[in-house]
Amino acid sequence: MATCGNPAPAFKFERLPTNAEPTHYDVRLSPCLNQFSFEGLSTVDVTIKEATDVLKVHAQSLLIQSVSLITNPGDAAKKLDTTYDDKLNILSIKLPSVLQPQKVQLVFKFIGELNDKMRGFYRSQYKDKDGSEKFLASTQFESTYARLAFPCFDEPIYKATFDVTLEVDSHLTALSNMNVISETPSTDGKRKVVKFATTPKMSSYLVAFAVGELEYISTKTNSGVEMRVYTVPGKKEQGQYSLDLSAKCIDWYNEWFDIPYPLPKCDLIAIPDFSMGAMENWGLVTYREIALLVDPGVTSTRQKSRVALVVAHELAHLWFGNLVTMKWWTDLWLKEGFASFMEYMFVGANCPEFKIWLHFLNDELASGMGLDGLRNSHPIEVEIDNPNELDEIYDSITYAKSNSVNRMLCYYLSEPVFQKGLRIYLKKFQYSNAVTQDLWSALSEASGQNVNELMSGWTQQMGFPVLNVTQRQDGNNRVLTVEQRRFISDGGEDPKNSLWQVPITVSVGSAPSDVKARFLLKEKQQEFVVEGVAPGEWVKLNSGTTGFYRVEYSDEMLTAMLPDIASRKMPVLDRFGLINDLSALLNTGRVSIAQFVQVAASSANEDEYVVWGAIDEGMSKLLACSREMSEETLKSAKQLIVKMFEKTGADLGFAEQSGEDSQKMMLRALVQARLARAGHQPTIDKFNQMFTDFLEKGTPIHPDIRLATFGVVARSTGKEGFDKLMNLRETTAFQEIERQAMIAMSQTPEQPLLAQLFEYGFEKNKVRPQDQLYLFLGTGSTHMGQQYAWQYFCEHIKEFLEKYGGANSSLFQRCLKFAGESFGNEKRAVEFQDFFCNCKDLTDTDRQTLARPIGQTVEAIRLNARLLEANRSIIENLLKQSNL
Ligand SMILES: [Zn+2]
CATH class of the missing domain: 2.60.40.1910 (Immunoglobulin-like)
Incomplete structure (x- = not known):
């Protein structure tokens, strides 16, 4: 953890008292997309379990107009007094007297804001086909944001049924978790009232609404579930791939888990502004557009495989997370680790073209180990007290490590035994909550082994x-x-x-x-x-x-x-x-860069993309170290890389060959991009020619080599190329191309252009807040870029905090990491740490929330420095001996 001398004063977090629990909510909301607000009326059936004169519920950023109590059905409601704790977001409701255990109803009347922070009930903006600005409203309630939409017992343990009613303008579509059971005109006749069927028993973080001018395509699963993909107007065709896949997925999971999906429908909706990748709301799953929509000729293979994974991930949650829910956020991994594992099981079995288990190694296993190798990691089962720590926990430990540990266990027990254990667990705890121990017991029952003893070290200790x-x-x-x-x-x-x-x-x-x-x-x-x-x-x-x-x-x-x-x-x-092990051992000093280069050289005939990825990662470490040493060393290191990979590059060429598999074009892009980064002029010229032919003659660039092409253009053609990329970004309507152009532009070696890009993206807000972190992504490739990005972050931290909704936001935290982690010396590590200690725009609570991300980044900077120190003379010798 980063320390700033004085530890922040401890904030005493409290959960809701256990003296009462909700059994049913009737939530009626009337959102207005023009005024960015909504009116709400909700009735909550509450069971009082212990005598009390006060009831507590969560509410945040709501104007509570009245709270009333009904003790007997049919009785008049009594108005109650309330007090509010804005640190805990708890509304305390004073009862007229001490009430003995019984059933009561609480009635809330309130007004809320359709905010622009991508949490709670929020607005998302897009342009229609005429270029006019339009809005839709959607929700993101995990982990603690249902309370921004209606007062509720906003902890996962409090499962209840929900009746949702939305009153909206007549021309809009209204969606919620369940199917529509009635649609009637509002009392003034100007709007419509849409009522949805009662949900199963579920946690508040899984409730969802969406309202807007939406269009959809639909199909049915073999088991009869209606599946629909919703988009803003003009994009529904791009949902076809996900629609077909999702229907297949529901049927596959029905069989794999041996429990049929219990709702009559499942909608998947693409939201233009979305802070996470996707969210598994039961029956109304929300996605970033890029994570759901596919355009066959334009989407890269990698992105298409990611869409398949994300679709399958969210649908796995319908069982792992929705049907069986963790008791508390400490066991977040119980849903994330298993949804992550099941997404690969489904895609591996149903989309062999992606060779997804190969990618698993880099994207999950290596990624999990990358973070878990740090001293500032955390155990999979992580103590969660203050909910302000929560967003930070949605990281490579909770996802990638949990996923990899599950795979290890599945192999160890064998798939049939593993599956049997999961079925036992899901059946036993359906419509209820569980902890990690419950899962181990089910797997022990299925296997006859002591799974708890085997696994607790992996989930309760950090590291590996x-x-x-x-x-x-x-x-x-x-x-x-x-x-x-x-x-x-x-x-x-x-x-x-x-x-x-x-x-x-x-x-x-x-x-x-x-x-x-x-x-x-x-x-x-x-x-x-x-x-x-x-x-x-x-x-x-x-x-x-x-x-x-x-x-x-x-x-x-x-x-x-x-x-x-x-x-x-x-x-x-x-x-x-x-x-990959060798590359990781480089930083420990137990393997030298010279040894790594020897193994890389013996891989000259390697033909698999992912293995090349591991080689390439080691080579980028060589380049990063050389850059810190001297211009001369960097030049020699680049020559060495050209010498090593020139022949492979020539053999691969640039054009797709008939009959090759889906990985080949990615491999081509990787090797050619490495040669271009190493300054191989014929390769750079070829990339630039491809870009010119694309703009001038319309010659398509293969989607899998597009990002590499954009990157070369941005790094080698100055303002001219930059302007062309900017124009492309402005005129494309496809999010993957927007993102790639932006990542490429951030690699420009010219400061005025980088300044222009940051102003465009951040200050003029021409880049959606959800995507702004990608502006940092390419800056680490030059000293100028590193320095500029870091300084920009420091000068604008206040705006970042405001824009992303505070220090707990994962978008904010990712910007923080990207802005510093490519530095490579001790002075920078200290500078980075000091900045957050002294920054006046952060509160002590913020510093507490950010302690781990800051600590992880400082550690990453020190690792870079250490790599250099351990290899300085080795690199000098290596380059001397290579006869360049
Ligand atoms: Zn998930």
Whole structure:
């Protein structure tokens, strides 16, 4: 954690008292899209469980006009007095006397704002086909924002049924979780009143509404559920891909979980402004446009596969999260980790063209390890007290690590056993709440093993192990000595001496795709005997890279594997795992850049995109270090990279070849982009020519190489290229192209252009707040860009806080990280930390909320610095020896 000398005064957070609970809500809202406001009337059936004279509910940013009590149905409502705690967002309702346990009704009359902060009941803006500004209203209630729309018991444990009624202008579409049961004119005849069916029992964070000029396409699942994709006018055709996939997905999950989806319909709606990627509201799932809409000739393969994953993720939540909900946010991973795992299970089984399990390794496993290798990580089961910590927890630990740990467990128990356990869990806790222990018990029941003992180390401790392995031959057997310690990215000691139960799988050179042996490492150090291994045959741990751990081999063991990496006889999942481990070990100082370059060189024939991604990541570390050393060193490092990859680039070319798989074009883009970044002039010229041909002759650029092309244009053609990219961004109506043009422009090496871009995006608000963080993304590629982005962030922090809705906003926190994490020296680490300690626009509570993101960024900067120090002389020697 970052410390500022004086720790912030502790804020005592309180949950709602447990003396009462809601059973049913009748919520009537009347939103006005012209005035950005809504009127509300809600009646809540409350069961008082312990005698009390006060009831407490959540409410925030609502003007409460009256609160009344009905003790017997049919009786007149009694007006009640209230007090409000704006730190806890709790409205305390004073009852006329002490009430014994009984059922009562609370009636609330209130007015709220359709805000522009992408939370609660909020407005989203878009342009219609004539270019006029239009608005729709939609909701985002997770984690604690239902209280912005109506007073409620806004904690996941309080499940209730909901009747929703929306009064809207007659020409608008109104949607909610359930199907419409009646639509009648309003009393003044000017509007319409849309009433929806009663929901199942559910938590408040899953309630949703949407109101606007919407259009849709629809289909039915085999099981008879009506599926619709809604968009703003003119975009519904782009929903076809997701519509077909989502119908298939519901049927697939019905069978996999052995519990049918219980609602009659499920709408998926694309919202122009959306802070998260998507949200699993039961029956009305909301998405960013980019996460739901696909244009066949324009969407890149990568983006299309992401759409498939996000669609499947949200629909998995209909079981994991909606049907069975965590008791408290500490167990957020119970829904996120499993929805994340199930999205890959579905896409892996139904969309083989994406080779999604290969991408899993980089996007989930490596991403989870990246964050979890930091000292400022946190356990999967994370203590949540103050809800202001919540947004920060929606991170690579809760998603990527949880997901990877689930995959490890699934492989360990076998898929049928794992599935059986999940079915037990879902059936037992449906329409109710659960904790992690409940899941382990169900999996123990299914497997006959003590899953709690196996897994608690993975979810309750932060970090993960690295296994140090050495070997000796004993006749026809190989004896492995395996020692575990916590992997910390800076290579330092673990103060806690953590231990894990590590499921180890072993493969060998004579049958690289098979699991030769399985062991469970429980101690700090253990010996394992693998029988039937010839002398000289390589032995590799973590076959298929299914475990959430890294492996550090002796030189002898690593060298033995190199020929099979070069020939690709070793399976691709293993090649990735090995190279990714090496790249991560670079920062610990236990592997040198020279050793990494040697392995990268032996991968010259590599043909899989994801493995190249791991190689490329190591190479970018070489470039980043060289840039910090001197112009001369940077130049030599670039020459070395050109020398290494020139032939591969020439073999791949730029054009799509017939019959190649979906990964090839991505690989081409990756290798050519690396050559261009290394200053290979023919490659740069080719990219620029492609862009010119696209603009002047309409020659299409393949979507998978588009971002690489834009990037080269922005980095190499000054104002001319910048203006063309800006024009493209302004004229396209497609969010992926908008985003790519913006990321590319942020890589410009010219400060006046970067200043123009930031003014355009942030000050003139020409970039949607949800996407503004991408303006920071490319700035780390030059010293000028780093400096500019950081200074800009410091000077505008107040505006950022206001725009994104405070320090708890994940958008704000991601900007904070992007603005600093590419720095590479100690002076910057201190400067970064000091800024937040001294910043007058932050409160002490803000600093408390931001402690972990700040700590993580400072640690990332120090890791960059450490990498440089460990490799300075090694890089000098390497470049000298390379005869450039
Ligand atoms: Zn989720």
